[in-house]
Amino acid sequence: MNIVDIIIKKREGNQLSNEEIAYFVKGVADGSLPDYQISAFLMAAFLKQMDAEETACLTMEMAQSGSMFDFSQVEGFKADKHSTGGVADTTTLILAPLVASTGVPVIKMSGRGLGFSGGTIDKLESIPGFDVNVSEKEAIEFAQNSNIVLMSQTDNLTPADKKLYALRDVTGTVDSIPLIAASIMSKKIAAGADGIVLDVKCGSGAFMQDLASAKTLASIMVEMGRHIGRKVTAVISGMDQPLGMNIGNSLEVIEAIEVLKGNVEGDLLEISLTLGAHMLLMAQRVESIEQGKYLLQHHIKNGMGLEKFRELLVQQGGNPAIIDDYSLLPLSTSKKTVFAQREGYLNKMNTALIGRASLETGAGRAYKEQPLDFGAGIIMKKRLGDFVKEGEPLAEIFASSDEKCTNAASYLQQAITIGEEKEPLPPLILKII
Ligand code: URA
Numbered sequence: 093m094n095i096v097d098i099i100i101k102k103r104e105g106n107q108l109s110n111e112e113i114a115y116f117v118k119g120v121a122d123g124s125l126p127d128y129q130i131s132a133f134l135m136a137a138f139l140k141q142m143d144a145e146e147t148a149c150l151t152m153e154m155a156q157s158g159s160m161f162d163f164s165q166v167e168g169f170k171a172d173k174h175s176t177g178g179v180a181d182t183t184t185l186i187l188a189p190l191v192a193s194t195g196v197p198v199i200k201m202s203g204r205g206l207g208f209s210g211g212t213i214d215k216l217e218s219i220p221g222f223d224v225n226v227s228e229k230e231a232i233e234f235a236q237n238s239n240i241v242l243m244s245q246t247d248n249l250t251p252a253d254k255k256l257y258a259l260r261d262v263t264g265t266v267d268s269i270p271l272i273a274a275s276i277m278s279k280k281i282a283a284g285a286d287g288i289v290l291d292v293k294c295g296s297g298a299f300m301q302d303l304a305s306a307k308t309l310a311s312i313m314v315e316m317g318r319h320i321g322r323k324v325t326a327v328i329s330g331m332d333q334p335l336g337m338n339i340g341n342s343l344e345v346i347e348a349i350e351v352l353k354g355n356v357e358g359d360l361l362e363i364s365l366t367l368g369a370h371m372l373l374m375a376q377r378v379e380s381i382e383q384g385k386y387l388l389q390h391h392i393k394n395g396m397g398l399e400k401f402r403e404l405l406v407q408q409g410g411n412p413a414i415i416d417d418y419s420l421l422p423l424s425t426s427k428k429t430v431f432a433q434r435e436g437y438l439n440k441m442n443t444a445l446i447g448r449a450s451l452e453t454g455a456g457r458a459y460k461e462q463p464l465d466f467g468a469g470i471i472m473k474k475r476l477g478d479f480v481k482e483g484e485p486l487a488e489i490f491a492s493s494d495e496k497c498t499n500a501a502s503y504l505q506q507a508i509t510i511g512e513e514k515e516p517l518p519p520l521i522l523k524i525i
Contacts, residue, residue: 095119095129102136110149117153121252127259134256134265142270148316150270154278157252161228161284166235168197171371172285174276176300176309177209178293179447180334180472182360184212184242185348187368189400190388192240196375199231199241201249201283205456205464206261208297208447210344213244218341218422218466222410240404250278258460267299273312280322287323287374289367290314294522295331297443303328303522310525323374328523329363333441333476336360340455340469340490342421349415352398358475359520365389366521422467424454424490428497430504432480437514441476445507452500453491465492470500477517480510 093115102108108116116133119125142150163170171191175181188198202224205211216222226234226243234241253275260266280288290313293299294306310326317324336359338347350356351364369384378384391397398415405412414420450456454465471488474480487504489497 121157155281169375175291180336186364190397193400293331298331440509449503
């Protein structure tokens with residue numbers, strides 16, 4: 093077999109055989125293929141697409157390119173969750189302890205943020221002492237003791253995806269539905285969960301900007317789950333404004349704790365309850381989504397979710413005192429408030445630009461190795477549909493310098509559109525597949 097023939101075959105829009113895809117993935121994982129040929133393959137696949145059969149084969153080959161985790165020693169149905177990436181999307185820190193507190197084990201491997209989208213691992217690392225590096229053996233022990241593990245993807249989890257994602261990031265081939273589906277599902281399959289709830293984000297702050305492409309991506313991943321015998325549900329949810337009010341690592345940890353304390357309502361809570369309820373339904377812990385949401389809400393009221401979060405912190409070396417004293421978390425010292433420049437209704441938020449503003453504060457990464465400022469970020473003061481007076485605060489920015497605050501403020505001003513007439517609000521949950 094020859095890689096040039098495979099690239100040309102895809103370039104001409106033909107279906108690749110399983111053997112050809114396996115040959116490509118093996119060459120990616122063992123380092124025998126040079127970056128330029130991998131990149132050429134990725135561009136051909138981006139432009140000519142891959143059909144369902146090719147995507148399923150690519151996924152399984154990528155999943156098997158490294159360790160396949162086995163958590164069968166942990167009793168019970170292991171439910172996992174994955175978001176395709178958004179802004180102020182802190183749902184994992186809320187639903188993982190809530191779901192685990194009902195008796196359903198959650199062993200979740202998460203990633204770091206890149207571009208406009210934040211990452212759970214970065215948020216956890218903003219907690220002093222919290223160790224995200226957990227081995228398979230430790231994960232089993234932790235899950236047996238507490239039902240919850242939040243860990244970084246290990247080096248040997250889908251090495252082919254690591255290489256491919258890094259090259260996609262610099263070759264303009266990230267937003268390809270088959271490549272995203274294979275990237276996400278290969279990691280979830282290798283990570284060993286029995287069932288996966290996918291939060292497919294759709295809107296101005298997501299890879300999928302319209303409902304049709306979000307549905308296509310969701311359907312491919314759900315179908316793939318069916319083929320390989322894992323339960324998969326996809327919730328397509330709106331990303332036309334930041335999900336929560338806080339953007340940035342320690343700021344999002346604070347908002348998640350506030351939700352667990354029962355002090356915050358709104359979209360972030362609603363999505364966390366919906367995704368969590370689907371995890372409980374999959375695990376047959378409840379019989380309906382309504383019952384699942386009710387149970388999770390009950391575990392906010394009785395404090396069991398917050399206690400599970402505390403247990404998670406203690407287990408993985410994080411300082412549990414942050415729960416009662418947010419000043420123990422990092423917070424950048426330069427501050428700037430962004431004010432409304434006119435009166436009217438907040439009609440649009442370009443969420444990718446808000447993500448870009450967060451990147452300017454130092455809370456996000458423009459490239460993979462970029463160090464983060466855990467205490468940087470933005471607190472949004474308004475949501476879509478709100479009426480604002482001229483000069484009212486729209487957002488508060490935190491960064492390590494005034495210059496960073498000013499750069500972030502200019503992106504935020506561009507991102508927000510205020511109009512005279514109130515426009516209809518976009519739906520929060522668009523579809524469940
Ligand atoms: N998240 C992933 O894990 N992979 C992608 O390709 C896009 C989002």
